[in-house]
Amino acid sequence: MVCPFCNTEDTAVIDSRKNSEGTSVRRRRKCPKCNSRFTTYEKTEIELxxxxxxxxxxxxxxxxxxxxxxxxxxxxxxxxxxxxxxxxxxxxxxxxxxxxxxxxxxxxxxxxxxxxxxxxxxxxxxxxxxxxxxxxxxxxxxxxxx
Ligand SMILES: [Zn+2]
Structure with a gap:
């Protein structure tokens, strides 16, 4: 995942948390270059x-x-x-x-x-x-x- 602050390509996941249903994952990430932290969400797109x-x-x-x-x-x-x-x-x-x-x-x-x-x-x-x-x-x- 690209850093939204400096566009560095490789950022590190420092924390992963599922929601209570287990249908999405929230990840805290940290950029090794600019040290910024940001959050990403991962979820499936299957509707049916x-x-x-x-x-x-x-x-x-x-x-x-x-x-x-x-x-x-x-x-x-x-x-x-x-x-x-x-x-x-x-x-x-x-x-x-x-x-x-x-x-x-x-x-x-x-x-x-x-x-x-x-x-x-x-x-x-x-x-x-x-x-x-x-x-x-x-x-x-x-x-x-x-
Ligand atoms: Zn960065």
Missing amino acids: IVEKRSGNLEEFQIEKLESGIESAFGGQDITEKQLKTLVENIYKEIKEKGKKVKSKFIGEKVLQHLKEMNEVAYLRYASVYKEFSDVSDFEKEVAEFN
């Missing part, structure tokens, strides 16, 4: 954790949600602005659920929205997301619209 089908956990990435929806529309029938708004709305709804959600829940949320917006995008997303085991499953989904 996704539990995959496999049980693995990963950090939620809004870009991934956005590109999934974008490719469901296939570059048609949705403006950049509409896409951003849609992604934000879905993200808000997901976050209401808590700090950890199942990937399945995210998929269902997306499908809920797409179903109201665009039949083709809905079916495209569903075909990827629901991992249809065979064609008849897909045909059942299509039949819902007819």
Whole structure:
């Protein structure tokens, strides 16, 4: 960590303290060159954790949600602005659920929205997301619209 007073690159940590939840660390640092002391805070930036089908956990990435929806529309029938708004709305709804959600829940949320917006995008997303085991499953989904 660079010294904010003299820009020396290597400063020493003289004290580390976790907050009560253990989610952030406060460090007192000292610059060996100018002897100034300053404080830094370290914390994780993960806002949302996704539990995959496999049980693995990963950090939620809004870009991934956005590109999934974008490719469901296939570059048609949705403006950049509409896409951003849609992604934000879905993200808000997901976050209401808590700090950890199942990937399945995210998929269902997306499908809920797409179903109201665009039949083709809905079916495209569903075909990827629901991992249809065979064609008849897909045909059942299509039949819902007819
Ligand atoms: Zn310094």
